[in-house]
Amino acid sequence: MLVIDDDRDFLESLGDMLEMGGNYSTCLARDAVSAVAMAQAHLPAIALIDVKLGQDNGLELLPILKRTLPGMVCIVMTAFRDEKHSRQAFESGAEAFLHKPIDPNRLFLTMQDLLVHSPDGSGSN
Amino acid sequence: MNNGTEHAARTLDCPKCGSAMAPLSLEQVGFEYCSACEGVWFDGTRLPDGAPLENDKALLADVARTLKERQGDIQAFLDSAPFEMGIKDTEGRYLLINRHTEELYGRSNEDVQGKLPSDLFPAQDAQKMIAAQQRTLDTGEVSSTEAGDGEGRWFLATYFPIRDWQNQVTGLGGIGLDVTVRRQAELKIEQINTELEALVEERTQELRAAQEKLLKQTRLAMVGEITATVSHELRNPMATMRSSLFVLGGLVERGNDRLDRALARLERSLQRCDGIIDELLDFARTKEAVLKATMVDDWLSGVLNEYEGSGDLQIDRRLDADGACIQADHERLRRAVINVLENACHALLQQTQNPHPAPSVVVSTGIEDGRLFVSFIDNGVGMKKDVLDQCFEPLFSTKGFGTGLGLPAASRILQQHGGEITIDSEPGEGTTVVFSLPLAGMV
Structure with a gap:
C-alpha cells in the first residue's frame, strides 16, 4: 500500500504500524510527484493520503492517483476538523476519511472493510 | 403681573398749616390755594408767599396749561409706542406704564402704581x-x-436713568421689547440640541458597542485561526506518537504489567490531549455554522451509536421526535452532544451515594410549542448551586483535568443554531441538560 504524508516521522511510524499490525507492504511518499511515481511502479491496492502535503494538496492529488490507478482504494487523513475536508475528500473520490491521530484499530478495520468490498477484492499489497 | 399695594393718595391738606386746601380755579390743573395761610401750592411746592394777583393767576394758568399739555404729550408719546414703556421711582416702584403695557397685561396704571417687580412677576x-x-x-x-x-x-427689559435739570437721577425709564418668538426659537433650538446630543450619545454608544463587538470578533477570529493551526500542528506529532506506540506495543514483550499499564497510560493521555484540542476548537470556532435540514432522531441515534462504541456507557434512548426536522451543523451539534455526554460520564464516575445507584443516562427528544427539545438526564453526582451558577463560564471546571470549555462551547454551538441550553442539577441526585432548538418542520 502507498502512504503519502510530508511528515517523515509520521510516515515512518505509520509504515511500521501497517507492516507490523496488518502485514501490509508499504511504500512511503512525501510529495505528490513521488506518490504518482510509486503508484505507477508498485500498483498499491490502497493509498493513505494526507490532506496537507507541504506545497502539495492531497485532495488535488487524489483524482490524479485515481486516474493513474482506477481500482486503488483511497483513504484521506487529516489533523484538521473542518467538515469541508471530509466533504471534499468524498467528492474527489475517496472511499474513507480518518482524523489524525488515527486510531490503529479503526484504521485496520476500515482497510479490511474497504478491501473486502473493493471491485477486485485484492488483499494486502 | 400681580396685584400690589395701593399708592398713597396725594393730600389736599396744606403741607404748612394742615388746613384743607381748595383747588384753584383755572381748570383745576394742579394748583391749590390755602386760604388759611394764603399759600399757593403746586405739586407739593409752595410758591412765593402772598395772595396771587389776577395777573399771576393768569400766568400760573398758562404755566399749568403748558405743563398739562407737555404731560399729555409725554403720555401720548408713551401710549403710542408699540412696546412696553414705563417710569419708576428710585426704589424701582412703578409710577407710570404706557397703554401697550396696560393692554398687554390687562392692568391699568392705577393697578401698578407703587408696585415693585416682585409684586407683579415670578x-x-x-x-x-x-x-x-x-x-x-x-x-x-x-x-x-x-x-x-x-x-x-x-x-428684554432695558432701564435707563431719568435725570433732573441738576443731572440727578430722579427715577428710571424702562422699555420692554417682546422677545417671546426669539426666546421660543432658542428654547426649541436648545431642545433640539439636547435631543441631538442624546441621539449623538446614543449613536456613539452603539458605534462603540459595534466597534467592541467587531474587535471581539476579530480577536476571536484570530484566536480561532491560531487554535486551528496549533491544533493541526499538535495532532500531527500526536499521530506519530500513536502509531509509534502501536509499534512499541508490538515489539516489546507483553505480559509485563508495568509495561502494559505504561502503554495504556500513554494511549489514554494521547486521547485526552485529542479531547482537549477538540474542546479548544469547539470554543474558538467563529466561522458561520453550515446548517442543513436534519432528521433529529435519526441523526442523534447515529451520534449516540458512535459514542457508545467508543466507551462503556450504555444510553437509555427515548427518542420521541419522529419526523422532526431541524437546521443543524452536524459536526458542531455532534460536539455539543459529545461534550454533554462526557460530563454525564464524569458525573457517573464521581457518584458516591450509598447504595450506589445503577449508572444511567437517558437521552430523550420531544416537541413542544414548535421547538425541539433534547434532554440528557444522568443520575451522577450532580452539582451544588455555586458550581451550577458557574458551569457556563469558560475555563471553569470541577474535573481533575479538563479545559472548562465543554459547556461554554456547547452553549455557543446551540446559540449558532438559534437555540439554547439549560441545565438543572441536584447534588447526589443527578443532572439534566436540555437543548432547545427551533423546529424547521415535520416530515
Whole structure:
C-alpha cells in the first residue's frame, strides 16, 4: 500500500504500524510527484493520503492517483476538523476519511472493510 | 403681573398749616390755594408767599396749561409706542406704564402704581429685573435683562436713568421689547440640541458597542485561526506518537504489567490531549455554522451509536421526535452532544451515594410549542448551586483535568443554531441538560 504524508516521522511510524499490525507492504511518499511515481511502479491496492502535503494538496492529488490507478482504494487523513475536508475528500473520490491521530484499530478495520468490498477484492499489497 | 399695594393718595391738606386746601380755579390743573395761610401750592411746592394777583393767576394758568399739555404729550408719546414703556421711582416702584403695557397685561396704571417687580412677576424674573434696575441706579448707565411673565411671554427689559435739570437721577425709564418668538426659537433650538446630543450619545454608544463587538470578533477570529493551526500542528506529532506506540506495543514483550499499564497510560493521555484540542476548537470556532435540514432522531441515534462504541456507557434512548426536522451543523451539534455526554460520564464516575445507584443516562427528544427539545438526564453526582451558577463560564471546571470549555462551547454551538441550553442539577441526585432548538418542520 502507498502512504503519502510530508511528515517523515509520521510516515515512518505509520509504515511500521501497517507492516507490523496488518502485514501490509508499504511504500512511503512525501510529495505528490513521488506518490504518482510509486503508484505507477508498485500498483498499491490502497493509498493513505494526507490532506496537507507541504506545497502539495492531497485532495488535488487524489483524482490524479485515481486516474493513474482506477481500482486503488483511497483513504484521506487529516489533523484538521473542518467538515469541508471530509466533504471534499468524498467528492474527489475517496472511499474513507480518518482524523489524525488515527486510531490503529479503526484504521485496520476500515482497510479490511474497504478491501473486502473493493471491485477486485485484492488483499494486502 | 400681580396685584400690589395701593399708592398713597396725594393730600389736599396744606403741607404748612394742615388746613384743607381748595383747588384753584383755572381748570383745576394742579394748583391749590390755602386760604388759611394764603399759600399757593403746586405739586407739593409752595410758591412765593402772598395772595396771587389776577395777573399771576393768569400766568400760573398758562404755566399749568403748558405743563398739562407737555404731560399729555409725554403720555401720548408713551401710549403710542408699540412696546412696553414705563417710569419708576428710585426704589424701582412703578409710577407710570404706557397703554401697550396696560393692554398687554390687562392692568391699568392705577393697578401698578407703587408696585415693585416682585409684586407683579415670578420671583426669579423679578429678581433679574430688580438687579438690572439697581445697576442703572448705581452706575447711571443703561442695563438690560431678559425676563418672563410666568405665562409664556418673554421680554428684554432695558432701564435707563431719568435725570433732573441738576443731572440727578430722579427715577428710571424702562422699555420692554417682546422677545417671546426669539426666546421660543432658542428654547426649541436648545431642545433640539439636547435631543441631538442624546441621539449623538446614543449613536456613539452603539458605534462603540459595534466597534467592541467587531474587535471581539476579530480577536476571536484570530484566536480561532491560531487554535486551528496549533491544533493541526499538535495532532500531527500526536499521530506519530500513536502509531509509534502501536509499534512499541508490538515489539516489546507483553505480559509485563508495568509495561502494559505504561502503554495504556500513554494511549489514554494521547486521547485526552485529542479531547482537549477538540474542546479548544469547539470554543474558538467563529466561522458561520453550515446548517442543513436534519432528521433529529435519526441523526442523534447515529451520534449516540458512535459514542457508545467508543466507551462503556450504555444510553437509555427515548427518542420521541419522529419526523422532526431541524437546521443543524452536524459536526458542531455532534460536539455539543459529545461534550454533554462526557460530563454525564464524569458525573457517573464521581457518584458516591450509598447504595450506589445503577449508572444511567437517558437521552430523550420531544416537541413542544414548535421547538425541539433534547434532554440528557444522568443520575451522577450532580452539582451544588455555586458550581451550577458557574458551569457556563469558560475555563471553569470541577474535573481533575479538563479545559472548562465543554459547556461554554456547547452553549455557543446551540446559540449558532438559534437555540439554547439549560441545565438543572441536584447534588447526589443527578443532572439534566436540555437543548432547545427551533423546529424547521415535520416530515
